[in-house]
Amino acid sequence: MDLGIAGRTALVLGGGGGIGGAIAQVLAEEGVKVAVADINPEAAKKRAESIVKAGGQAVPLEWDIGEFGVIEGNLRVIEEFLGPVDILVNNTGGPPPSPVLGQDLRTWLSHFQSMTLSVIAITDSVMPGMRRRGWGRVITSTSSGVIAPIPNLGLSNALRASLLGWSKTLAREVAADGVTCNVVAPGRIGTQRTEFLDRTKAEREKKTVEQVSAESLAAIPAGRYGNPREYAAMVAFLASAPAAYITGSVVRVDGGLIASL
Numbered sequence: 001m002d003l004g005i006a007g008r009t010a011l012v013l014g015g016g017g018g019i020g021g022a023i024a025q026v027l028a029e030e031g032v033k034v035a036v037a038d039i040n041p042e043a044a045k046k047r048a049e050s051i052v053k054a055g056g057q058a059v060p061l062e063w064d065i066g067e068f069g070v071i072e073g074n075l076r077v078i079e080e081f082l083g084p085v086d087i088l089v090n091n092t093g094g095p096p097p098s099p100v101l102g103q104d105l106r107t108w109l110s111h112f113q114s115m116t117l118s119v120i121a122i123t124d125s126v127m128p129g130m131r132r133r134g135w136g137r138v139i140t141s142t143s144s145g146v147i148a149p150i151p152n153l154g155l156s157n158a159l160r161a162s163l164l165g166w167s168k169t170l171a172r173e174v175a176a177d178g179v180t181c182n183v184v185a186p187g188r189i190g191t192q193r194t195e196f197l198d199r200t201k202a203e204r205e206k207k208t209v210e211q212v213s214a215e216s217l218a219a220i221p222a223g224r225y226g227n228p229r230e231y232a233a234m235v236a237f238l239a240s241a242p243a244a245y246i247t248g249s250v251v252r253v254d255g256g257l258i259a260s261l
Contacts, residue, residue, distance in 0.1 A: 187254025
């Protein structure tokens with residue numbers, strides 16, 4: 001299938017990581033020019049170099065998305081080298097595992113700024129151009145916890161869930177302008193973050209990492225963790241021209257993990 005997005009410009013937040021890096025790579029393979037943004041400049045540079053080596057166009061950006069003052073400057077850099085942002089992939093890091101009860105309010109505020117307000121602010125900055133040009137895609141990566149809250153991931157469950165209401169509302173506001181807004185909810189995707197969560201759970205429950213991993217796999221009908229490129233393929237489709245009538249949706253990429261309807 002021709003996704004019809006060759007020549008478009010994408011901004012991938014967290015583009016130096018496992019999921020974000022796969023999204024950046026897959027979009028580049030479809031002919032999209034990619035701005036790889038990451039708080040880790042070396043990770044962003046490595047991913048951009050990989051894209052360029054494969055014949056694509058990419059620009060790395062060191063970007064702490066919790067710092068709102070850098071948004072406009074970074075967007076100007078993207079526009080100068082790649083063009084205005086047509087595709088925005090909101091992909092943020094996750095907070096540390098924790099119960100939801102008894103967390104310091106400063107902790108809530110810190111992660112709310114970096115995981116939620118940052119997404120809203122960056123989207124608000126690129127949206128006028130998308131609407132003016134009559135074409136845009138906003139794809140927000142969350143977690144399976146927004147559908148079925150995950151034990152001991154209280155901060156993530158709550159803060160990511162707020163993005164569902166935001167994205168659904170935004171989708172209705174901009175649909176007539178040719179802009180779609182969708183949420184993708186990953187299940188257990190094989191990344192460093194997943195390995196970290198398995199190790200943390202193993203320590204907390206006094207089990208081996210192998211035991212925790214086996215328990216996780218037993219709960220997934222597909223019987224395995226997802227590959228980041230499988231997740232990236234869904235993001236690329238939602239960014240495509242053929243997906244123009246899909247908006248306001250939450251798409252699960254979870255191997256059947258989430259049992260609810």
